[in-house]
Amino acid sequence: MSGVHVSTTVNGDAVEFVCPPGETLLDVLRNRLNLIGAKEGCGTGDCGACSVTVDGRLVCSCLVLGAEVEGAKVGTVEGMAEGGELHTLQSKFIEHAALQCGICTPGFLVAAKALLDRNSDPSEEEIRYALAGNLCRCTGYDKIVRAVDAAAKQLATDATKSGKKSKRR
Amino acid sequence: MAETAPDTSFTNQDFKIIGTRPPRPDGVDKVTGRAKYGADAFAAGQLTALILRSPHAHAKILSIDTKRAEKLKGVKAVVTCEDLPDLTGGNRGMLDILENCMARGRALYDGHAVAAVAAIDAETAKKALKLIKVKYEVLPHVTDVDEAMKKKAPIIQPHIRTTGVDPKPKKASNVAARSQFGHGDIEAGFAAADVIVEESYKTEQTHQGYIEPHACLASVGPDGQGELWVTTQGHFVFRNTCAALLGMEVAKLKVTSSEIGGGFGGKTHVWMEPVALALSRKANRPVKLTMSREEVFRASGPTSSTSIDIKIGATRDGRICAASAELRYQGGAFPGIWGMLGAMTTWACYDLENCQSVAFDVLVNRPKSAAYRAPSAPMAAFAVESTIDLVAAKLGMDPVDFRILNAAKEGTRASYGPTYGPIGIGPTLEAVKNHPHMKAPLGPNQGRGMACGFWFNFGGQTCTDINVGVDGTVSLTVGTMDVGGSRASLSLIAAEELGIPYERVKCNVADTASLGHNDMTEGSRGTFSSGMATIFAARDVVKVLRNRAAAMWEIDVDDVAWEDGQAVAKGIAHSNLSPLSLADIARKSPTTGGPIAGHNETVADGAGVSFASHICDVEVDPETGATKVIRYTVVQDAGKAIHPDYVEGQFQGAAAQGIGWALNEEYIYGEDGRLQNPGFLDYRIPVCSDLPFIDTEILEIPNPGHPYGVRGVGETSIVPPLAAIGNAVSNAAGVRLNHVPMSPPRILKAINAAK
Structure with missing residues (x-):
């Protein structure tokens, strides 16, 4: 299976990754970008443990494909604190x-x-x-x-x- | 050791920081996404594992063909029960654990593991699962506890002979055990009764519903050494169990407890970790195994569904003169102790002359039941506390007054055997009686109910280390995991004992290679037992500090006192010596005898029993049968609240789980014996908009068996909600529900039937 090349922004940083077309944004964040703050509690969009924002919109990242965030702005819990200061x-x-x-x-x-x-x-x-x-x-x-x-x-x-x-x- | 074991009795000391509410030390990690849970560990070269599960409730496994899966490119290991030989040496309990992890010739429930694969990625592992061919011979099944007790029911474990009956049965049955508790003369008691109420109840199976699925990362080398990273309530017990099942040496398997994303008893059991280790051993690669939510529901232990008969007799003056119960608890496909625990708790709130409870532990084709927060007590309390309201009504008495009149107290012989010391049931009831909540007005279709609950609590094997750094900071090492703020409470205890600021203590949860054995974090024992060990480890440190100060001053150690975090030289002769702080002494430690440390190993006995009384207001929609909890108050005895925020949190969380159990949650099995709702969409736990604020009142009746008076607080408050809501629904809608959950269809049916 050939991968999809994706260029996106995560917590303000420009990021590129290659993932299979069926891979969820949650798996991309956790397994490819080492952002483990989003958790998989159900994988079906019922628990919200994987909540992130895509272009400011709150989504369950287990229901979004990695390939869908091309050119988008993704926000995760890791981006909430600014420098040493907690949100x-x-x-x-x-x-x-x-x-x-x-x-x-x-x-x-x-x-x-x-x-x-x-x-x-x-x-x-x-x-x-x-x-x-x-x-x-x-x-x-x-x-x-x-x-x-x-x-x-x-x-x-x-x-x-x-x-x-x-x-x- | 015995003669030097410290005195654990309660001493009424003035606390400086116990009872304050500082921020938890792991807070920043947990709000920034840095904290690492079960699924958050990664190892170089790790494989992804998946488990193939039985689609049948009950079947003979005729063959498992793994050849095609093994040949698939990227598959590194496939295991079946052949790879997990029986090394248990006749220990049936251990064999049950192994058989639950991987079926051995028989699939005993929908979701029972039959094979597992480890592959280079999840895609490959999924493909491999499809290539495994299992031939089943489907057998008749039974999933209902009452059906399973019938003579013609399919037998789930042919080796089972009911224990606790005389003579011992010759034939197999699904009743694994009968147990009985109580005292007095039941028949004479009922003969003296002016009123008698008899009712039967059913409760459906519920799951702990922790948001983090089971997850582990296993690594076993060809040298027989292994490591396991796992979300668990007891990594030491997991180590011992996994090592025994895999034929490994205990010291050569290091188990690290990850941060744990909820457990509530469900992570006290080994479900799949031996499979991950077996895959790793076979593949000679690290293996990561995580359950999907569906697997969590289908294959990790929910609590029992039950069927309970209650009979209570009382005299006109409001005294209960006889109480009897028969309880039938299913334990899934393996024998459990759940009915027995239910029977032990049945009458624990009351002071009874004549009482009896008889329990049956029953096997059905469902996943192995597991501990769930005060395991087995909520169902028994639902039955008892609903009936108590009926008896009070029949007597024309206020239900709170009736309970106060019959409540257990110091000196009461508990129905399960022991005689109570100072206990909190009476005080919680008095607090309820005087609570403003009880006097608040109710609107149309609204009703108020209350109920009581009991839990034993537990102590057990515990081991704690304290190491003092050269800068005067303190490292506290414990073996019970932090599932709800225990790092904060244990740090408070260490700081209190040493007389240093809370911020100077860092509490760490050690892996199995770094600390002695600790029992499971269960039975509300974390703060009770690790707290006790922390107190004595800190006092051990103080001994060392006094010795070092004496050496620095060149005076006798008996002339050195430890006051407010510093060594003080006693007597006029030493009045020229300025006090030495912990940091002063620590700084000099390299030249005064080396590292400063203290430790304590104990079997923490003396866990004090805990009681709670809850008040609940509900509104029942007569058109739909939907019930909304509009106000809720928890009153519980904590013995001593070390960190009140996290004590309140336990009360609130337990009440919320009880509310879900009472109103929504249930395992729904089809005629085919398969679970129909293995997901959070159809197994609906309470969400934020379902609940009101949950008010709490902490009572502190010191536990005589703990230096600070601490009682476990984690479990008791899941016990009263089922009956409190049942009683409230009865008062709101005029119908009494004897079947939990009181879901809209059940309530609507009852309303329509009453018309």
């Missing part, structure tokens, strides 16, 4: 003990970021429905919802502060 969602997840075993955590973080990117002030219900495609078996979701809510509020506060600063400038 607010990441630090709130730790602060609120929103993870136990942690296997679902990368998927939740990617999904929560996709939510906050389009809705900076979600209600509890909006958080719960936005994360309904991500399964967690450890937490009962309680502390996850609280962490996302706290992150949204923190980001809003940070935005206000930097807004004031930029006005002053």
